[in-house]
Amino acid sequence: MKSFLTVWVLSALLVLTTAESCANPKVQATSYTPADAEVLTHIAYIAEFTLTCSNGATNVNLFADINGAVMPVIRSQDGSKYQVSWTESLKAAKKGDRPIRLYDEEGFAAVKRILERDEDPSSVKPLVQIEINYPGAYTGPWMKSEHLASLMIFLVFYLAYSSKNGLTA
């Protein structure tokens, strides 16, 4: 009886110290992509979010599917916020929504098994999904103003010269 109790207590402690699973996950996310990329070489995609679970779990290990690679999600040191972030070069960055699928430990194990078989991991239902929208960034004017000015000057000169020729001819 005593040994059974010890085992039960130890296993309960084990459950408490390792990561918990999340019931009814709710996510509050903010995302950031730079709007002005004139001075940048790469665009940053940053999503910060908090996870609330109806069963009160706080130490949930999450894994994110970022551009096809599934990796653990970084957290703030106090554990309250999660962050998913990566950078892409200016040329490679495409406008639009980037969905990020977040998995818990079970989901991650399932995705790993599917990836080992070279199959599509989108069949595994994620715990929760967030999105980063990249509307594009300003990389400078289409045409330099001095080029536009020289074009206008040439146009005005051409009009004046051709009408003068038309008059004096």
Next chain:
Amino acid sequence: FRGIFASHLVSSHIMPVSRIALLLCVLVWPALVWGGNQASTGGSAGSNAQARLLVAKQIQNKYLVEGKDIVVKYSLYNVGESAALNVLLSEKGFGEQDFDVVGGQMNVRLDRLAAGANHSHVVVVRPKRFGYFNFTAAEVKYQPSEEIQTIQVGYTGTEPHQAPIIALRDYEKQFSSHMLDWLAFAAMTLPSLGIPFLLWTSSKSKYEAIARSKKD
């Protein structure tokens, strides 16, 4: 019990199956345990397998300009043989009086970085002032393996060490589109073009009116 075994030994030289099984179990079990121990601690290196983290901090900007974003990327690589546990990355180099943090967390934790794996973390800051700035290293702390309890402390390699943050006025002088300046220039050249043109059109229309009245 002893009697049963003794009688078996006496009766035949061939060992019964049950005895072979028992002997095998006794011999094989410690080998399995030892082998298992080896596998969990990383094999050839014995029990000395450790994680070793290399962390790079890159500033992905063409120029550093006051009031414009600076993208800082931290790349973590585990080149050791064991997973690094409880990796803490702390960046204290972008103080509140000099920088606004626009996106990302400065002090973060990664529970586990597997051997041979890499990870990245991005922070975006905006400088509040211009001038020369010392870019310092971020600190990384981690537990090299499950058995080793002492925390390993490392620092990222930084580049550049001291770099100028350009004042917004100087940056705009060189790189802005100057549309307003050109429109002002066009407005200023308008008198020297417009006045002769107006004189010409007024005299032209006067003569055309005279020619028309002569025809009539």
